[in-house]
Amino acid sequence: MIWNNNKECMPREQMRELQGKRLHKIVDYLYHNVPFYRDKLQQMDIKPEDITSIDDIVKLPFTTKQDLRDNYPFGLQAAPQSEVIRFHASSGTTGNPTIVGYTRKDVGVWSECMSRCLTAFGVTRDDLFSVAYGYGLFTGGLGVHYGVENLGAAVLPTSTGNTEKHVRLLRDLHVTGIACTPSYALYLAETMEKMGVTKDMINLRVGAFGAEPWTENMRKEIESRLGLKGYNIYGLSEIMGPCVSYECSEQNGSHVCEDHFFPEIVDPETLEPLPYGQPGELVFTTLTKEGMPLLRYRTRDLCTLYDGTCACGRTSVRMGRILGRTDDMLIIRGINVFPSQVESVILSMPECAPHFLLVVDRVDNLDTLTVQVEVRQEYFAQGFDTFEPIFKLERELAAKLRSVLSINAKVQVKAPGTLERSQGKSKFVIDNRILK
Numbered sequence: 001m002i003w004n005n006n007k008e009c010m011p012r013e014q015m016r017e018l019q020g021k022r023l024h025k026i027v028d029y030l031y032h033n034v035p036f037y038r039d040k041l042q043q044m045d046i047k048p049e050d051i052t053s054i055d056d057i058v059k060l061p062f063t064t065k066q067d068l069r070d071n072y073p074f075g076l077q078a079a080p081q082s083e084v085i086r087f088h089a090s091s092g093t094t095g096n097p098t099i100v101g102y103t104r105k106d107v108g109v110w111s112e113c114m115s116r117c118l119t120a121f122g123v124t125r126d127d128l129f130s131v132a133y134g135y136g137l138f139t140g141g142l143g144v145h146y147g148v149e150n151l152g153a154a155v156l157p158t159s160t161g162n163t164e165k166h167v168r169l170l171r172d173l174h175v176t177g178i179a180c181t182p183s184y185a186l187y188l189a190e191t192m193e194k195m196g197v198t199k200d201m202i203n204l205r206v207g208a209f210g211a212e213p214w215t216e217n218m219r220k221e222i223e224s225r226l227g228l229k230g231y232n233i234y235g236l237s238e239i240m241g242p243c244v245s246y247e248c249s250e251q252n253g254s255h256v257c258e259d260h261f262f263p264e265i266v267d268p269e270t271l272e273p274l275p276y277g278q279p280g281e282l283v284f285t286t287l288t289k290e291g292m293p294l295l296r297y298r299t300r301d302l303c304t305l306y307d308g309t310c311a312c313g314r315t316s317v318r319m320g321r322i323l324g325r326t327d328d329m330l331i332i333r334g335i336n337v338f339p340s341q342v343e344s345v346i347l348s349m350p351e352c353a354p355h356f357l358l359v360v361d362r363v364d365n366l367d368t369l370t371v372q373v374e375v376r377q378e379y380f381a382q383g384f385d386t387f388e389p390i391f392k393l394e395r396e397l398a399a400k401l402r403s404v405l406s407i408n409a410k411v412q413v414k415a416p417g418t419l420e421r422s423q424g425k426s427k428f429v430i431d432n433r434i435l436k
């Protein structure tokens with residue numbers, strides 16, 4: 001099903017025309033309301049009237065997270081304070097939080113785009129939907145919440161924490177949908193198993209997972225343990241929050257809400273735009289935002305964009321999975337390593353649970369990588385609590401990691417439940433090199 005047929009399935013030429021008109025308007029608005037952008041545009045000798053089509057986007061300056069930090073807290077806000085009805089702050093995974101203000105119209109656009117996502121996942125007015133993203137400064141909780149209400153389904157604002165109570169509510173209220181981080185979905189499955197609640201005792205059928213990178217293997221794992229179908233949802237607070245892109249039933253990439261957020265892929269080194277089909281850094285321009293519109297915001301997320309009509313009927317550009325962030329890419333002995341690569345190796349081993357930690361260190365001027373991973377409960381109960389099978393598993397995992405990453409990693413297989421769990425975004429890496 002499609003929430004907004006007119007926008008989601010708009011013929012490409014018409015969409016580009018709409019994007020061009022909106023781009024001109026937003027540049028004009030920023031020129032007159034945000035000194036930071038006016039100065040930048042003047043330095044580059046660009047006037048709002050020079051921007052007449054979406055192709056002109058390449059003339060515009062980039063915006064970085066550092067620009068947001070330098071202008072903390074309100075420097076990039078375009079709307080007057082009296083028009084702003086809500087503030088969020090990014091979770092600050094990689095530094096100080098960023099403050100984002102939303103006008104009433106912005107919150108409306110957000111709810112509209114969230115409703116598009118949920119409808120693509122098959123959520124209807126008949127669903128009872130648990131929002132288990134954190135409520136508060138993080139955009140996940142309230143963002144999805146408003147989308148569920150706008151769609152007309154019922155929302156259960158569970159937030160994170162008190163997972164056992166959450167499991168009881170899922171069971172007793174016959175909750176049919178859930179939104180949370182993929183790592184929290186696994187934690188929920190673990191908690192259910194501990195409580196003796198099987199997937200047949202609950203009614204979950206659809207899950208909206210995002211806010212952190214995850215893999216196809218993780219999808220299979222969550223789907224089989226919770227008995228639902230899992231969909232990818234992507235977003236970031238600087239641009240809006242969850243709703244920027246979403247999977248459809250085809251699950252071959254995530255459709256971008258392109259009438260509001262214009263995506264580009266650029267080479268992260270040269271900043272040259274790259275064609276569809278080539279991986280690079282994802283860049284977004286907000287086309288309709290009033291509170292804090294951004295031009296060519298560098299997300300630091302690495303992915304690939306695809307065009308072409310999808311079998312679901314939507315015409316919008318699709319994003320591949322996030323391959324990593326330019327800033328979470330580890331360089332170990334000169335080799336680029338993404339935690340997601342390690343994760344896919346771990347999940348390809350049936351003995352390993354999807355809980356792991358990468359510890360990077362420097363010993364005698366040489367980088368070292370240690371991968372800690374938990375063995376699955378069922379294997380642990382069947383002999384994996386002794387040294388021999390554990391050592392064998394460690395050797396096998398090390399060999400697989402070597403072939404995928406091209407570096408030697410030390411593997412430590414741990415007992416179930418020993419690595420720290422996260423209820424929000426997971427922390428997969430400890431880089432001790434930075435601390436020295």
Ligand code: ADP
Pocket residue numbers: 090091092093094139209210211212213214232233234235236237238299301322325
């Ligand atoms: P931050 O983590 O930068 O403080 P946010 O809380 O706004 O800020 O998180 C946005 C980031 O979360 C994105 O830039 C991306 O790296 C990650 N993210 C969000 N959704 C997904 C997803 N579906 N897959 C992978 N990564 C995601």
Ligand code: ZN
Pocket residue numbers: 248249250251255310311312313314
């Ligand atoms: Zn589709």
